[in-house]
Amino acid sequence: MHPKPFLRAIALAAVAAGASIVSAPVLADETCNSPYITNLIKGQEDFLYVWTLGVAGMGDGSDKLVTLDVNPASKKFSQVVAQLSVGTRGEAHHAGFTDDRRFLWAGGLDDSKIYVFDIHSDPGKPTLVKTIGDFAARSGLVGPHTFHALPGRMLIGALSNAKDKGGATGMALYNNKGEFISKVDMPTSKGGDGYGYDIAFNPARNVMLTSSFTGHKNYMMELGALMKDAGAMKQFGSTMVLWNLKSMQPEKVFSVPGAPLEIRWSLKEGDDWAITASALTSQLWLVKKDAAGEWQAKAVGAIGDPAKIPLPVDMSITADSRGLWVNTFMDGTTRYFDISNPEAPKQTYAKNTGAQVNMISQSWDGKRVYVSSSLLAKWDKKGVDDEQFVKLFAWNGKELTETFKVDFYKLKLGRAHHMKLGAKAQGGAIAAR
Template sequence: MKTPAIPLSLLTLVLMAALVAPAPVAADETCNSPYTAPLIKGQEDYIHVWTLGVKGLGDESDKLVTVDVNPQSGDYGKVIDSVSVGGRGEAHHAGFTDDRKYLWAGRLDDNKIFIFDIGTDPAKPKLIRTISDFSDKTGFVGPHTFYALPGRIMVQALSNTSDHGGRTGLVIYNNKGDFVAQYDMPTGQYGEVMADGYGYDIGINPQKNVLLTSSFTGWNNYMMDFGKLVQDPEAMKHFGNTMVMWDLKAMTPHKVMSVPGAPLEIRWSLQEGDNWALSAAALTSKLVLIRQDEGGEWQAREVATIGDPAQVPLPVDISITADAKGLWVNTFMDGKTRYFDISNPQAPVQVYEKVIGAQVNMVSQSWDGKRVYFTSSLLANWDKQDDDNEQFLKLFHWDGKELTEQFALDFNKLQLGRAHHMKFSAKPAQTAALAETVGLTRHD
């Protein structure tokens, strides 16, 4: 892998800015980077769904679909815009820049990154730049997680160009889309743990000066038919089994922790002073707590079981509540969402579950926890087939005891494709007022 191509002095300034920038005290989705401007504290106006194209369906292209989700609007629950980007490259995740003016969205197969202007008119996003040389420049494949730093975007890749396996790295761009630096995921022996070099998600705790990463699998596996994959003993050996705690300022691995079974999404407690995060391991169906012990050392351990591991429910996305007392956990195979009481993060307890559909993947909740959104697609070759291949965006209201469906959009019937990642936005008047309130400035 290539080494960072940036003067040390500039890189130091970038990372120091990340440390000293104030973390917002409120925001919309609880999974956002702590450096994302808190522009939605109440009702979101729109939800943007990064959607996989399907051959023979509509224009067959990957696209960004915008839905009006303000109940006061005449278009509530309707698709109001769609921006196709051409082709089908395994559209997957998306993330805002720190100022929320731009949404970055990536594809795991052809490695293209698309930058949308969301700030000018969020009802009608505009594609303003396509980055096509991600792999050529970095040697990495599968830009997955897009995570805001002050004036910068950190991208976690899933694979590499040399063998399409799981070894990969992190890449930093500025908000305009110019390459800044890259870092290999650690490999080799780290204490008692063998670092596998795999990557998946990013989670930063600025108060602790730490960056936490998780691990999944490489292109060879995530582009394989799921039924074939699970029947291939050799392929099943090539999933990540580690999480890495980095020194954020130095961008060096501090500790590699053994977490078997492909730990995926990372959710830090958003309460000031807290020193813990949760993740879910897809293959072992376990909730994992990453927390500092009494000596200040980071430790990872299993703290709860999700469903029946023998049935392979396949935990996918998770979403922590703003008060860090609850956690939504989606399981793809049984189409369920589960709610855990995490008042004691060392002993989570499931208190609720509901079938959302034949399959379910992503979950996003409003900051007040009253609205919970779900989408269906995992990966094009992993989604279910025939009648079980439901593709939807669904909104539920949560009263603390029960989820009540508000609307459901059938992306198959609408000829849109496979609904995957979601991001919220608000009308320009609301975002401008809130930006002025928090003193938002541009860094790029």
């Protein structure tokens, strides 16, 4: 049942900003952010914020927000210019900007703490301004994963629940002050399995998509042991849900086997399709209306050799929605797909970018591609293959050329995970919609 406060807050936010966002021209910034975010980066980014997992015995052992200087014109280009420890280790994972892009929210999958960083007062040196320690107690959820901005609000998708730490989960709504409003459960009827992962809005169509992964018991298990546990391997999501964005009511459940993860809506004006990848079955899936005007989900292509379980993890769609980057963790490969026809994606490029690779972010102009290495603390590879880095590549449309590599283990920082672009407030680097 969907709490009335949640529905009222979400509906008011969507109605208040929906029309202006739909008609606003896209300016710059990463291609995976919420469409409700203003103050977008225009041109060259100055900083890269890296939400980093702490490692016992390495530095202070705590999770931290690491800031890299990524402007080639800077004397500190490719260097760490700030690191902000949160004083504990809780499986740092994903982060997301508030709608005004002044604050970055980041979460821990294990301890369910949420950290709010001020990244506008001094973009090169973020500060921690709030720690939310009662997420599980207030929402009944654990594993805050996706942080997707609404006007004045933050919608947080969780991976698990506080009761049995399985895959049944939901989403929690907070205001930008960090105050809990309410939560909504993932559907468990009409084909719903209750699992959650990513959140993606399409205000022009008044729809939201969510995907699915697994619960705390699985993602905190050693990967080798997990893959040998037949029972645990059955505890992965196999659905996506289409929601009415304004009412926050589920409208349709799609069968998408194999844990569909990141969701990317086409950014081309007039398009009404989204694409995702299933981690365990290594398939690209398209969500689009059929000839009768009904939303459908269908597999449209393989990523590598599915029999070898390359494990597609993160993906990044180009600003013109004609290309898609996909990272596969197990073989350390970054792939590029031509999706000018989203019904028939074609891999046109592949490069081994590390022994293990996870997250991928690109600049809006598509000329710069960032890759990080860590998936989950207990899923990362062992020994020499446990590389932990952030790499910047230049992309000329034909070849990725490494520009720099920052070795996070060598600098005793930990495991590099989620990346977000940042810019100085001076000199017009930030542009408002």
